[in-house]
Structure formats: C-alpha cells, structure tokens
Amino acid sequence: MAVKRFVHYYRLTKTYKQDFGRFCNLFSTKSDIESRQQFQKWHNGGGIFHQSACIDSTVLIEVGAIVHSKAVLGANVCIGSGTVVGPAVTIGQSTTIGFNVALSNCIIGDSCIIHNGVCIGQDGFGFFVDEHGNMLKKPQLLNARIGNHVEIGANSCIDRGSWRDTVIGDHSKIDNLVQIGHNVAIGKSCMLCGQVGIAGSATIGDYVTLGGRVAVRDHVSIASKVRLAANSCVFKDITEPGDYGGFPAVPIHEWRRQVANQIHSSKKRTS
Numbered sequence: 001m002a003v004k005r006f007v008h009y010y011r012l013t014k015t016y017k018q019d020f021g022r023f024c025n026l027f028s029t030k031s032d033i034e035s036r037q038q039f040q041k042w043h044n045g046g047g048i049f050h051q052s053a054c055i056d057s058t059v060l061i062e063v064g065a066i067v068h069s070k071a072v073l074g075a076n077v078c079i080g081s082g083t084v085v086g087p088a089v090t091i092g093q094s095t096t097i098g099f100n101v102a103l104s105n106c107i108i109g110d111s112c113i114i115h116n117g118v119c120i121g122q123d124g125f126g127f128f129v130d131e132h133g134n135m136l137k138k139p140q141l142l143n144a145r146i147g148n149h150v151e152i153g154a155n156s157c158i159d160r161g162s163w164r165d166t167v168i169g170d171h172s173k174i175d176n177l178v179q180i181g182h183n184v185a186i187g188k189s190c191m192l193c194g195q196v197g198i199a200g201s202a203t204i205g206d207y208v209t210l211g212g213r214v215a216v217r218d219h220v221s222i223a224s225k226v227r228l229a230a231n232s233c234v235f236k237d238i239t240e241p242g243d244y245g246g247f248p249a250v251p252i253h254e255w256r257r258q259v260a261n262q263i264h265s266s267k268k269r270t271s
Contacts, residue, residue, distance in 0.1 A: 039066070047079060056093075074110070086121070092148065105160045109148035109170070117155040120144050124159035124166075124182025124200055138162060140182060146173070147188065153178065157199075169206065187224060229255070 010139070011133035047061030050069040055061075059073045063270060064081040067073065071085050072197045074093035079085065083097050088105030091097070095108055098116040105121035108114070126138035143163035152158070153176035161183045168174070169188035179197045185200075187206035198204070198216045205224030212230040216222070216244065221237045225229045229245030229252065237246060 038069075042067075045079075047081075080116070088258055089121070098154070105142075105252075106144040106146065106158075108146045109150065111149050112146060113151040115152060115156075115176070118152050118157070120146065120158045121154075121160045122157070126161055126182060126200065142166075146167075150174070153194070156180075163201075175212075181218070193230070212235040 011044045022251040040072040045060045046063040047065035049067040052069045053071040055073045056075040060078045062081040065079045065083045067085040068087045070088045072090040076094045078096045078101040082100040089193045090107045092110035096114040117169040119136045121144045123140040144166040147170035152174045156178040159182040160178045172190040174192045175194040181200035186204045189227045193212040199218035203221045209227040215233045225241035230240035232249040233247045
C-alpha cells in the first residue's frame with residue numbers, strides 16, 4: 001500500500017522517476033544496486049548490456065533487449081526488442097535475432113536468422129520417479145549448439161542437452177512451432193516443416209526433410225537423405241535413404257498401398 005500511495009502522489013510531479021528510484025533503493029541490498037549498475041545502455045539501438053559482455057562495436061541492440069554477463073556478440077549482429085541474451089551465450093557474426101527471443105546456454109553460429117519468439121537453451125523435459133513415487137527433475141547442464149546459416153522459425157523451441165549437447169547442423173532450416181528435445185543431433189542442410197516434434201536423444205542425418213507435424217520418437221536414428229511425408233510418426237530407426245510415410249512410418253510405396261487398400265475396403269463395405 002505504501003508503494004501504491006507513493007506512485008499515485010509522485011505521478012503528479014516532474015521528479016517522479018528520480019524520486020521513485022531512490023525510494024526503491026531503500027529496499028534494495030548493496031549487491032542488488034551494484035548488479036544494476038553493471039548494466040549500461042548500448043550506443044547503437046538503446047538496448048541494455050552487462051559490462052562483462054564482449055560485444056563488437058557494429059552490433060545493434062534495440063530498445064528493450066538485454067545482454068547478460070559474459071555473452072559474446074560478433075560483428076553485425078542484430079538483437080530485436082524484447083530479446084534476452086543470457087549469461088555466456090555466444091552469437092556469431094551477421095546473425096539476426098528477432099523480437100522477444102530467449103537465448104540461454106547456447107552457441108549460435110554465423111549468418112543465422114532467429115525469428116520472433118524462439119526459445120533456445122532452456123531445460124529439456126527430463127524426470128524420473130524415485131522410490132517414494134515422487135517425480136524428480138533430471139539435471140540438464142549442457143548446451144544447445146546452432147550451426148552457421150541456420151534459420152529458425154517463430155516460436156520454435158530447442159532444449160539444452162543433458163548427456164550431450166543439442167546440435168543443429170549448418171544450413172538447416174526450421175519452420176515455425178517446431179519442438180526439438182534435449183540431446184537431439186540434427187545434421188547439415190535439413191528441413192523441418194511446421195509443428196514437427198522431435199523427442200529427446202534422437203539422431204538425424206544430413207539432408208533430411210520432415211514434413212509438417214512429423215513426430216520422431218526418443219533415441220531413434222534417421223539416416224541421411226530421408227524424406228518423411230506430413231503427419232508421419234517414426235517409432236524405430238530408419239537406416240536407408242528414401243521417402244517414408246505413415247503411422248508408423250514405412251517406405252512410401254508401402255504406405256501408398258496401405259492407403260489404397262484401406263480406401264478399397266471401405267468402398268466394398270459401403271457398396
């Protein structure tokens with residue numbers, strides 16, 4: 001109540017911001033004040049950065065973005081408003097980060113495009129049940145590594161690793177609303193269409209294409225040069241290049257026969 005009354009009164013004065021800051025400092029510890037003082041305004045764009053961050057002079061940090069301690073930003077990086085670059089995150093040169101992106105525990109390569117709302121490096125979904133039946137969290141302590149020339153669509157999520165880094169290979173392209181679980185390794189020049197979900201510890205080779213809403217089970221391996229039709233589900237390893245489809249995914253000619261037989265059977269029943 002005291003704070004609300006203070007705000008209401010001083011909004012009527014010209015010195016509201018300065019006096020409110022002094023009022024808040026009365027409730028702050030010395031370490032809190034010192035921590036805030038280590039953040040400064042960036043000269044190009046008006047965003048905020050920590051003194052310990054290593055930032056090239058050509059970087060653009062827009063208003064409302066913040067770069068935390070020991071982050072490294074290469075030449076010609078652009079950081080959009082509302083984005084948070086977490087401690088010790090590395091971003092390669094000429095990479096563009098959109099609005100409201102959250103980056104933590106990750107390394108991003110050169111010339112990448114990260115669209116609005118992407119989250120990279122948060123904890124993966126890992127739990128176990130103890131002897132008392134309690135659900136306990138597994139440690140998620142490793143990183144996510146994004147290669148060069150990678151594009152990641154809006155609101156996609158890439159979890160950090162637990163027993164190995166989560167890796168996205170060079171030149172791979174990821175559509176909007178894609179979920180990539182912890183410990184996933186994706187090769188180079190892969191294409192993941194919208195709403196693809198890849199469970200933890202899956203391994204995907206090079207030049208793989210996953211159609212919209214493809215689901216990949218945990219700990220599954222997919223060979224290079226595989227293409228999966230939309231809405232397919234991968235339950236077991238795919239060891240040979242080629243086209244696949246269905247639930248579960250099978251070679252495309254076999255899936256087409258399954259669909260044709262199903263249509264033929266349904267027509268016979270209705271006739």
